[in-house]
Amino acid sequence: MSNSKPLILITNDDGYHAKGIVSLTEAMKGLGEIVVFAPDSPRSGMSNAISTSNPLRARLIHQEEGLTLYICNGTPVDCVKLALNEFVDRKPDLLVSGINHGSNAGISVLYSGTMGAAIEGCVFEVPSIGFSLCDFMPDADFTATTEVARSLAIKVLEEGLPKGVCLNVNVPVGKIKGVKVTTQTQGKWVNEYHRSKDGAGRDVFWMTGNFENWEEENENNDEWALANGYAAIVPVKIDMTAYDFVPELQKWEI
Amino acid sequence: MSNSKPLILITNDDGYHAKGIVSLTEAMKGLGEIVVFAPDSPRSGMSNAISTSNPLRARLIHQEEGLTLYICNGTPVDCVKLALNEFVDRKPDLLVSGINHGSNAGISVLYSGTMGAAIEGCVFEVPSIGFSLCDFMPDADFTATTEVARSLAIKVLEEGLPKGVCLNVNVPVGKIKGVKVTTQTQGKWVNEYHRSKDGAGRDVFWMTGNFENWEEENENNDEWALANGYAAIVPVKIDMTAYDFVPELQKWEI
Numbered sequence: 001m002s003n004s005k006p007l008i009l010i011t012n013d014d015g016y017h018a019k020g021i022v023s024l025t026e027a028m029k030g031l032g033e034i035v036v037f038a039p040d041s042p043r044s045g046m047s048n049a050i051s052t053s054n055p056l057r058a059r060l061i062h063q064e065e066g067l068t069l070y071i072c073n074g075t076p077v078d079c080v081k082l083a084l085n086e087f088v089d090r091k092p093d094l095l096v097s098g099i100n101h102g103s104n105a106g107i108s109v110l111y112s113g114t115m116g117a118a119i120e121g122c123v124f125e126v127p128s129i130g131f132s133l134c135d136f137m138p139d140a141d142f143t144a145t146t147e148v149a150r151s152l153a154i155k156v157l158e159e160g161l162p163k164g165v166c167l168n169v170n171v172p173v174g175k176i177k178g179v180k181v182t183t184q185t186q187g188k189w190v191n192e193y194h195r196s197k198d199g200a201g202r203d204v205f206w207m208t209g210n211f212e213n214w215e216e217e218n219e220n221n222d223e224w225a226l227a228n229g230y231a232a233i234v235p236v237k238i239d240m241t242a243y244d245f246v247p248e249l250q251k252w253e254i
Numbered sequence: 255m256s257n258s259k260p261l262i263l264i265t266n267d268d269g270y271h272a273k274g275i276v277s278l279t280e281a282m283k284g285l286g287e288i289v290v291f292a293p294d295s296p297r298s299g300m301s302n303a304i305s306t307s308n309p310l311r312a313r314l315i316h317q318e319e320g321l322t323l324y325i326c327n328g329t330p331v332d333c334v335k336l337a338l339n340e341f342v343d344r345k346p347d348l349l350v351s352g353i354n355h356g357s358n359a360g361i362s363v364l365y366s367g368t369m370g371a372a373i374e375g376c377v378f379e380v381p382s383i384g385f386s387l388c389d390f391m392p393d394a395d396f397t398a399t400t401e402v403a404r405s406l407a408i409k410v411l412e413e414g415l416p417k418g419v420c421l422n423v424n425v426p427v428g429k430i431k432g433v434k435v436t437t438q439t440q441g442k443w444v445n446e447y448h449r450s451k452d453g454a455g456r457d458v459f460w461m462t463g464n465f466e467n468w469e470e471e472n473e474n475n476d477e478w479a480l481a482n483g484y485a486a487i488v489p490v491k492i493d494m495t496a497y498d499f500v501p502e503l504q505k506w507e508i
Contacts, residue, residue: 042307044306044307045303045304045305045306046301046303047300047301047302047303047304047331047370048301048302048364048365049299049300049301049303049329049365050299050301050365050461051299051461052298052299052461053296053298055450055452055458055459055460056447056458056459056460056461057456057457057458057459058457058459075303077301077365081446081447082447082459085445085446085447086447086449086459107377107492109494110302110373110377110492110494111302111303111304111331116301119364123361123364123442124442148508151508152508155506155507155508159506162496162499164440164496165496165499179508181500181503181504181506183493183495183497183500184493184494184495186418186493188377188378191339192335192339193310193335193336193339193340195340196309198309202311203311203312204309204310204311205309205310205311205312205336205340206309206310207304207305207306207310233503233508234494234495235495235496235499235500235503236494236495236496237494237495237496238361238364238494239437239438239440240363240364240438240488240490240491240492240494241437241438241488241489241490241491242416242418242419242489242490242491243437245416245419245489246435246437246489249435249487249489250435252409252413252435253409254402254405254406254409254433254487
């Protein structure tokens, strides 16, 4: 019965044509019924953004035994929401997002469309994983990442994930020494704009910058793992409440 | 000396012309030097999205003693990043975002551009607060919210906030009974799309839906406070690591 196979939903933020999602789809083959529901063009940096005032459209572009591919004009989160509300007939057993072309380690988890989709899967109580390779190139080599993705997908299909938790997986370039479970590196991006002129001589600002690591000595975070040749898995919580600060804040007179 | 006054950065996601940000700016008057740096048009639902491939533009549109107003073609997070990287000459003492037209309680914190801006302020280690009123109307009455905003701003200017924590403040319509410090209500949006046809008869999907509260009995969360006439303050953590699950995940064989 095809319905007894696990259902695996795949999306990304680089668009359905990117090598990363094609590689991820290959890596999931044989693990279940696959539905790819991905943006029709790149949506990098879209975080958890949703389209509140523009209509969404989706189009079936490919179907074969065990694999259905839709494209959508929305953000990664729109893709997950629309797929789960309107296009799949049962709750997926797994959502995988990526493989992103470029790191989503450290604070980048906040801005990442790849992780936005994984977080949205988690909102729907679907075990969800975002995968990123620390290489922005369109023809990046996803070999190591697909191996990690496949074994982690098998594990999550067996074990599930706790309610409200998804996984952010980043993989360094080249051969990897192994996989580390880590925390999100504290730090921020700095020197974030390149100022230039448009054709009429007006100032424009292009995003650029570099990551300032505030915890270089910490060997338990994702940036350390990546810098030392390991893939990094950070479990990500969707409840953002700062529980530790609640009692203190309750004492304030407002 | 004007430089000894606190510097207050104000932004939002409804755009610089919205009544909510005009009211919030009024509420901050007298508390410090104010810089408003806001989107040039609505950017609702933009979460922590950033513009990675389009150039940003900013324009000074108003200046008077103690108040400078810029508009920008980016997302709320772009506004915060661009203001802090390129337009202000010192780190603000406070960032306030809003007042949003519509609730950002519960899971909506993930999608909110208002909270995206507050979270970004927190990334920059600026004490940051997002304010939302549970009323979508353009002419909503912001009286109660501006009172909460002013007294909370004064308190945060005095006390600061812990590193990595910002505040999500939601206010119900009408008179309020008081202010409660709460947690983020667990739940999700359901029935999220209205399917209709475009002019050519093709299916389009418009975002709609309602919030399904998974913790109706919990009197410590933001939805309970709002339903019972209280403003709700949730402290929000920007480190999304699910620390509780790290030891368990480290035992997995991957």
